[in-house]
Amino acid sequence: MKSQSILLINPPVYDFAAYDLWAKPLGLLYLSSILKQQNINVNLFDYMDRFYDNENKFSEYIYPKKSSNEYGCGHYIKKEIPKPEIIRNIKRKYYRFGIPEEQAEQFFLNIKNTSKPDMIIVASIMTYWYLGVVEVSELLRNIFPDVPIVLGGVYATLCEEHAKTLSGITDVVSGGLVNFNSVFKKYNFDVEIDCDFKKFPAPDYSFYKKKEYVALKTSVGCPFKCSYCAQYVLNKNGYSVKSPLVIKQEIESLVSYSKTLNPQPSAVVNNIAFYDDALLFNSNNSIKVLLKEFIKENKKFYFHTPNGLHARFVDDELAELMFNAKFVKPRFSLETSNAEEQKNSNNKVSNKEYERTINLLQKAGYKQGEYVTYLLMGMPGQSVENVRESIKYVHSLGSIISLSEYSPIPYTKDWQTLDEKFKQDPLTQNNTFFISLNKDYEKLQELKLFAKELNKLVDIQTINR
Numbered sequence: 001m002k003s004q005s006i007l008l009i010n011p012p013v014y015d016f017a018a019y020d021l022w023a024k025p026l027g028l029l030y031l032s033s034i035l036k037q038q039n040i041n042v043n044l045f046d047y048m049d050r051f052y053d054n055e056n057k058f059s060e061y062i063y064p065k066k067s068s069n070e071y072g073c074g075h076y077i078k079k080e081i082p083k084p085e086i087i088r089n090i091k092r093k094y095y096r097f098g099i100p101e102e103q104a105e106q107f108f109l110n111i112k113n114t115s116k117p118d119m120i121i122v123a124s125i126m127t128y129w130y131l132g133v134v135e136v137s138e139l140l141r142n143i144f145p146d147v148p149i150v151l152g153g154v155y156a157t158l159c160e161e162h163a164k165t166l167s168g169i170t171d172v173v174s175g176g177l178v179n180f181n182s183v184f185k186k187y188n189f190d191v192e193i194d195c196d197f198k199k200f201p202a203p204d205y206s207f208y209k210k211k212e213y214v215a216l217k218t219s220v221g222c223p224f225k226c227s228y229c230a231q232y233v234l235n236k237n238g239y240s241v242k243s244p245l246v247i248k249q250e251i252e253s254l255v256s257y258s259k260t261l262n263p264q265p266s267a268v269v270n271n272i273a274f275y276d277d278a279l280l281f282n283s284n285n286s287i288k289v290l291l292k293e294f295i296k297e298n299k300k301f302y303f304h305t306p307n308g309l310h311a312r313f314v315d316d317e318l319a320e321l322m323f324n325a326k327f328v329k330p331r332f333s334l335e336t337s338n339a340e341e342q343k344n345s346n347n348k349v350s351n352k353e354y355e356r357t358i359n360l361l362q363k364a365g366y367k368q369g370e371y372v373t374y375l376l377m378g379m380p381g382q383s384v385e386n387v388r389e390s391i392k393y394v395h396s397l398g399s400i401i402s403l404s405e406y407s408p409i410p411y412t413k414d415w416q417t418l419d420e421k422f423k424q425d426p427l428t429q430n431n432t433f434f435i436s437l438n439k440d441y442e443k444l445q446e447l448k449l450f451a452k453e454l455n456k457l458v459d460i461q462t463i464n465r
């Protein structure tokens with residue numbers, strides 16, 4: 001009997017800006033491994049794969065001049081497109097990022113002839129990226145008119161009702177991977193996903209021809225509930241962490257797999273990005289054990305933490321392990337140095353804890369400019385002065401400042417305080433749109449330049465350890 005087949009798709013991104021900061025569609029990669037374990041034929045098309053096929057250049061696309069930085073991050077292919085009506089007043093160019101439509105269509109037509117799917121699963125990430133889902137579902141509906149197209153992921157979870165209005169999508173799955181069980185049952189797939197992250201296999205990287213990094217999670221969930229974050233909706237089963245020795249095996253298998261695909265020594269993957277929400281939580285039983293193993297075996301990896309770390313959980317042993325295992329420019333989430341704003345958003349870290357951590361990092365060997373701190377600007381009710389003070393404070397402790405524009409997220413505490421206009425069309429949840437309506441917009445833009453200038457004073461570009 002022919003085994004059933006599922007096509008997984010990570011759509012293109014429609015936004016003012018996008019950058020590959022070790023970004024992979026991890027939900028799909030875990031799902032692929034789970035499906036393969038249960039004898040499902042899987043194909044995956046990731047529109048955001050920067051190395052898919054850049055030989056055939058399309059004239060309306062802008063191709064990045066440099067492929068990647070030394071840690072595997074880089075710019076996507078992009079094409080300028082007209083701004084949607086609702087955000088047309090923003091004075092910035094709007095782009096479609098990712099593999100050109102023509103190449104995607106060719107891939108799907110090949111699949112149709114060689115391994116036609118019985119189900120298509122489309123992932124969605126940012127709520128305000130849903131135009132990528134629209135593009136994909138229209139294309140797929142034409143090529144595969146009789147195949148169910150199931151949408152899951154962040155947008156599908158946080159904007160379920162909106163997602164249900166998109167044409168071409170057959171089913172919307174809100175919540176984590178375990179909620180796909182109902183659609184598998186509905187379409188007679190012999191598949192069952194266990195809701196416990198600990199039992200998930202390693203993410204499946206077999207579809208990528210070239211990789212310069214591996215991203216994965218050691219855990220899902222977070223013990224906090226910040227006023228601007230919806231992780232508690234996205235991870236309804238709470239915090240769950242895999243055994244550090246299992247993670248070690250996962251990393252080793254992903255790296256060795258990559259080596260066979262990239263035989264040139266220069267292409268060996270040694271950049272590992274952790275996409276946990278709370279990587280350092282409960283560290284004695286998790287990350288510390290893992291790092292000790294890698295240090296003992298003298299593994300030459302660089303570790304990256306794009307999601308931001310909790311300064312509260314760092315102790316002297318952990319700071320030393322991070323330094324010796326080569327956490328490159330570890331990123332800490334402070335968001336604001338204003339005590340009142342910290343308290344209002346759920347007290348995930350205080351200035352005292354943050355300063356203690358910076359001291360421990362420096363004691364462990366990190367120099368000024370070798371660690372990064374995330375700050376938020378444009379939070380509801382946040383004054384320009386508080387943002388400026390936060391920038392100065394973080395700089396005074398020798399950190400690179402990474403300033404993020406606030407974007408409103410459904411189901412958060414902040415969401416309840418927002419104007420109705422952000423609740424109709426998810427495009428208005430775009431950070432660039434939200435901050436453009438701030439009465440202090442110009443001053444906030446000046447603060448970006450201010451932070452950039454300060455960063456130049458401490459930035460160290462390369463780790464030479």
Ligand code: SF4
Pocket residue numbers: 222223224225226229230231277278333348
């Ligand atoms: S600590 Fe981070 S992941 Fe956890 S709730 Fe706050 S913002 Fe979200």
